[in-house]
Amino acid sequence: MILIGQFDSPFVRRVAVAMRLYGMPFEHRPWSVFADAEKIAQYNPLMRAPTLVLDDGPNGGEVLIESHAILDALDQMAIQKLGPGKAMMPASGELRRQAQKVCALATGMADKAVSLAYERHVHRRESVHWVERCLSQIAGVLSELEASRARHKTEWWFGPSIGHADIVVGTSLRFLGDAHAGLFDLSEGWPLLAAHAAGCESLPAFRETQQPFSVSAPASA
Ligand SMILES: N[C@@H](CCC(=O)N[C@@H](CS)C(=O)NCC(=O)O)C(=O)O
DSSP states (O other): OEEESOTTSHHHHHHHHHHHHHTOOOEEEOOOTTTTHHHHHTTOTTOOSOEEEOOSSTTTTOEEESHHHHHHHHHHHHHHHHOTTOSSSOOSHHHHHHHHHHHHHHHHHHHHHHHHHHHHHTBSSOOHHHHHHHHHHHHHHHHHHHHHHHHOOSSBTTBSSOOHHHHHHHHHHHHHHHHTTTTOOHHHHOHHHHHHHHHHHTSHHHHTSOOOOOOOOOOBO
């Protein structure tokens, strides 16, 4: 499989970490959504990352987009390869609903952090209202995730093994810290999330999928 996108993206990284943990090899094309937009457009007209090109086979060459949809497909492959119950998302019921919500909160927070980065680095003039709104949304999600982590006493969020919720919280927190250094001090306000982030970053799958944050977009309107 071919994974398109850079590891400074929390969305690309969550897919890369999951593929490593599932033992699914992939060719990485670290294309920038701005500098390499035309190359990405050959696979994905949205020119967004992550974009995953499946291997040859019954669905050979099929292109998947959106990290949650990509991970849903990888979960199905993991179940086929490793057996039932091996996906990094609870199969059904309350735990699945809760895990999906944690994933939605974390990806939503990452969306806001990306939006804030574009506001600061891509747009010529920041909208104070938009910046304040993003900051308030990010702070709100951090507090809700902190409270959720406090309710779950297990080693990882939903049990003894790492899952997609853990991974995306980890990649989103890392992005937030890298893209907006100094804005949110996790150890000060959200200590359980700080510990969670450190636990994730200590794993080889996270260490092997790192890239310093950069915005290579041309400044425009
Ligand atoms: N909801 C998407 C978000 C992906 C996303 O925002 N990717 C950014 C890079 S971090 C991107 O492609 N930005 C360029 C654009 O949106 O045009 C997902 O989960 O895959």
